[in-house]
Amino acid sequence: MxxxxxxxxxxxxxxxxxxxxxxxxxxxxxxxxxxxxxxxxxxxxxxxxxxxxxxxxxxxxxxxxxETALFASKDFSADLDFEGYEYxxxxxxxxxxxxxxxxxxxxxxxxxxxxxxxxxxxxxxxxxxxxxxxxxxxxxxxxxxxxxxxxxxKQYPVLQQHFIGWHVKTSTSDFTSDKPTFMDFSIPQRGNTRFMYVLPFNDTEAIVEYTLFSKDLLPIAEYEEVIKQYLSDKGVTEYEIVDKERGSIPMTxxxxxxxxxxxxxxxxxxxxxxxxxxxxxxxxxxxxxxxxxxxxxxxxxxxxLCKQNKFWFYDLLLLDILARKNHKGSAMFSAMFKGGNAAPIFKFLDEETTLAEDLAVILKCPKGLFIKALVRRMLNL
The missing domain is CATH 3.50.50.60 (FAD/NAD(P)-binding domain)
Structure with missing residues (x-):
């Protein structure tokens, strides 16, 4: 050998x-x-x-x-302020x-x-x-x-970030090339955490992706029907599907x-x-x-080599919430991004924040959900 x-x-x-x-x-x-x-x-x-x-x-x-992106929910939409970050x-x-x-x-x-x-x-x-x-x-x-x-x-929940994306090309200017859609929760949630994600290459070409944070994957036709409907709702009816992308990423x-x-x-x-x-x-x-x-x-x-730190615990609490009440994902992410100030959230998700900065982000979220998750987790650990 x-x-x-x-x-x-x-x-x-x-x-x-x-x-x-x-x-x-x-x-x-x-x-x-x-x-x-x-x-x-x-x-x-x-x-x-x-x-x-x-x-x-x-x-x-x-x-x-x-240098910016759109965040949307069923109640509001906001252009995100990246404050020096690039996506x-x-x-x-x-x-x-x-x-x-x-x-x-x-x-x-x-x-x-x-x-x-x-x-x-x-x-x-x-x-x-x-x-x-x-x-x-x-x-x-x-x-x-x-x-x-x-x-x-059974100690730690296991969800999936699962998605299908279409790389589409149109003959007219249907996309805003300098503004991707980071998360669009305005689509029907159907008891889950579901959003659309749009990455424009230029005014006529983009990746349009249907993404879920949930336990179970969907039939391929269901993802694609939602993408088709989303494009139609945006007035995009004539397009070429250049390529497709599919994935499922473990969240645990x-x-x-x-x-x-x-x-x-x-x-x-x-x-x-x-x-x-x-x-x-x-x-x-x-x-x-x-x-x-x-x-x-x-x-x-x-x-x-060990990865356990305070951010590991924050992630665990969020996943505990999504595992128990998957439909609450839209409310949590919408609360975080409602003010449009994305930079503190990016820093938090990059695990580069101080405790005071952690709390500033966490306190944006529905407090009852996190308090209940914290109590359950502390009693079980």
């Missing part, structure tokens, strides 16, 4: 971010690194969005930037090309198209089995999400890091890197990958 210092099981966002940072750091040039995935990463299969102040290492591949969109294909262009410069990094089927920590090393071969390594990073882990317990405060071993680290959604209360992944993965590469330069026991 061929041996590597590091193996990545799965080459998704978190793995590629981490490998890229390892490569450009110059600190791992003497380490052998293997990426294993069945996907060749040559298709534009998804988009990621994140808000940001200042520069990032991903600036060169940002496809669109916006950025990165296309999957641009991210893959960017990362693999760098990887190809490093002979110590390999990418093999094989499906990982099993792995085990033997303490002295890790054995990784694919459908055709086996490998050993000193450290394994696993980004293959196993939904059964979170689903098998389940302690994924409890499954880490000394030599196996779960990363990405498999490691709880997704922001539990929103389903946003890119910014969180960017932070975690940076922290991980720094950790690797001085430590080697993965059981010492």
């Amino acid at each position: 061929k041996h590597y210092n590091y193996i990545f099981a799965g080459a998704g966002l978190s793995s590629l971010m981490t490998v890229y940072r390892m490569a450009v750091s110059g600190r791992f040039s003497d380490k052998s690194i293997l990426l294993l995935d069945t996907d060749t990463k040559q298709a534009n299969d998804r988009t990621w969005c994140f808000w940001q102040r200042g520069v990032t290492i991903w600036d060169d591949i940002i496809f669109r930037r916006w 950025n969109m990165i296309r999957g294909i641009d991210f893959y090309d960017f990362v693999f262009t760098e990887i190809k410069k490093h002979k110590n990094i390999e990418f093999i198209h094989q499906k990982v089927v099993d792995f085990v920590d033997l303490d002295i090393n890790v054995i990784v089995k694919t459908e055709t071969e086996s490998y050993t390594c000193n450290k394994l990073f696993n980004s293959i999400y196993n939904p059964a882990l979170a689903a098998s317990q 405060s389940y302690k994924f890091w409890k499954n880490n071993t000394k030599n196996i680290l779960n990363i990405g959604s498999a490691g709880g890197w997704t922001k539990a209360s929103t389903g946003y992944t890119f910014k969180n993965a960017d932070k975690r990958s940076r922290e991980l590469v720094h950790f690797l330069q001085s430590q080697n026991d993965f059981t010492k």
Whole structure:
């Protein structure tokens, strides 16, 4: 069996971010690194969005930037004040090309198209089995999400951010190119947390997405019927569907890091890197990958990595509410964004706020819901 210092099981966002940072750091040039995935990463299969102040290492591949956005509910609509933040969109294909262009410069990094089927920590090393071969390594990073882990317990709720998006193109100026729709809760909620999300590339082209925060997925036809109706309500009746995007992102405060071993680290959604209360992944993965590469330069026991902090608890309370009263999501998010001042909320969701700033955001929300969730959680913990 061929041996590597590091193996990545799965080459998704978190793995590629981490490998890229390892490569450009110059600190791992003497380490052998293997990426294993069945996907060749040559298709534009998804988009990621994140808000940001200042520069990032991903600036060169940002496809669109916006300095404001629309938030809407059944009672009001507001143009959000970003106060120096930008809302950025990165296309999957641009991210893959960017990362693999760098990887190809490093002979110590390999990418093999094989499906990982099993792995085990033997303490002295890790054995990784694919459908055709086996490998050993000193450290394994696993980004293959196993939904059964979170689903098998009852202590922490498990929801999904699930969606279908249409990339549509019209012959007339039907979109406002400099103003995406961040969340539009004016659509029927039907007992859930449901909103529309619109990312305009220009005046005639946009991604129009129907998103839910709930436990159960819908039939594909139901998502698409709502998108069709939403476009019609906006006066958009003649359009070409250029592409479609579909996804389901786990939203849970389940302690994924409890499954880490000394030599196996779960990363990405498999490691709880997704922001539990929103389903946003890119910014969180960017932070975690940076922290991980720094950790690797001085430590080697993965059981010492833990994500539990005050923000983990805030996310847990919100998910407790949504799990019990899923229809209240619109009211909670509408209360947070009603004043139009988005910057404090972005900072809070990025987990960069002080306790006083935390309270300023939390107190915008319906207090009764959070007090009841807090009491229930304190009695159960």
